[in-house]
Amino acid sequence: KIxxxxxxxxxxxxxxxSVEHIDxxxxxxxxxxxxxxxxxxxxxxxxxxxxxxxSYFVNKYADHHANEIVF
Numbered sequence: 001k002i003x004x005x006x007x008x009x010x011x012x013x014x015x016x017x018s019v020e021h022i023d024x025x026x027x028x029x030x031x032x033x034x035x036x037x038x039x040x041x042x043x044x045x046x047x048x049x050x051x052x053x054x055s056y057f058v059n060k061y062a063d064h065h066a067n068e069i070v071f
Contacts, residue, residue: 030062 005016033053044052 030059031056032059033057 006013007016033049034055034057035053
């Protein structure tokens with residue numbers, strides 16, 4: 001499962017935050033969640049996807065550049 005990085009000081013946990021310079025991003029990735037067996041709840045909001053799913057597939061067919069990079 002994807003979890004945010006945290007630092008622990010005593011009993012307090014603080015999320016590690018950083019700003020990545022735009023020049024360090026090579027290519028965006030189109031992630032498809034591994035849904036599992038059951039349906040999603042009717043009121044499921046897409047913004048919860050990174051926290052709700054344990055694993056993801058990279059869509060290598062998103063564009064011709066993704067296909068060259070992934071495989």
